[in-house]
Amino acid sequence: MKNLVLTCILCALISPVQAQLLGDFPPDVQAVMRYIIMKDTPEQYGDFRMKLRPRGYEVVDIDQDGTNEVFFWSAPHFHQTAPVLIYQVVARDSVIRIKEALAPGPLVAASGKQGDSHKTGHAADTRFDTASRGDKKAVVRSFIRFGMQVVEYPKFYHTASAGDKGGYIDMKHQAEYLDESLGSCSTFQFSNTAAIISGRIGLSQHKFFVALTGETMDIYRIRGMDRFGMLDKTIWRVDAPADFNGFVKGVDESIRYWNSDNEQVEIQVDFDAIFPISGSAALSGESQ
Secondary structure (H helix, E strand, C coil): CHHHHHHHHHHHHECHHHCCCHHHCCHHHHHHHHHHHHCCCCCEECCEECCECEEEEEEECCCCCCCEEEEEEECCCECCCCCEEEEEEEECCEEEECCEEECCCCCEECCCCCECHHHHCCEEEEECCCCCHHHHHHHHHHHHHCCCEEEECCCEEEEECCCCCCEEEECCCCCCCCCCCCCCCCCEECCCCCEEEEEECCCCCCCEEEEEECCEEEEEEEEEECCCCCEEEEEEEEECCCCCCCEEECCCCEEEEECCCCCEEECCCCCCCCCCCECCCCCCCCCC
16 A cells, blocks of 8 residues: 555656656665655755656666665756766665765756756855865855755856755866856756666776766766765766667676667776866776
8 A cells, every 4th residue: 555655646746758656666766766755855946846757777886885876867857956866775765865966968058948946036156266175165065954955066056945955966077168257057057868877897896877968978986975975986078989879788787888780889998098077087006
């Protein structure tokens, strides 16, 4: 009966075309769905809670600490909302949302197809021309403690009172829209995520999270999370294969893709030849 009730709530909270029975999902994803339905508010402004538009998920122990993470990919209604949220399933039906979320890909011009959270009256942008890095971290943590959603750009913050859990998106590495006079994110948006996968790349024993956006792929190596829910991460951005036709995971958990001839091809990345767009290439003593 409990699952039936949750399934009915799930159908009410997500777009009808994506509605499924809760039991269709793996156990960890079911636990995350229950948490979202009963306790989380991924996209809410004031009293208006947007319907979820789930697109996919990846279940992986990304930092190899014995606890599974669920990378929950959805299609946001507003262009300041992260498309990928990260949850941890710490025990049966015990779920927490990691404060830092992911917005893969480069920044792009606002398409007008998503809402602008500034216009809800619950979001604003603030410049920080002279703040030190330590001061910025303290400000971000303070915002999150008070339940704010924070996007940190190189020159300013975007903050929103969207729900009550607090959250963070790190966009300090972005190279687009860096004009000194720009102090708002109203004219641009995150890239549309087209596909996600997790697994190994090459001979690495580490797990990676990979997201396709347009003609590029962002590759995340996540080593852990601190006590504030911030990720210890490195991001590489590479060109997507010209004949990409969808991700697929090998039996050895290697990340592969279908090419135009319907053949599986393993993703190959020379990490020694590509400089990361964010984070260090490797920790001391750690191979790729």
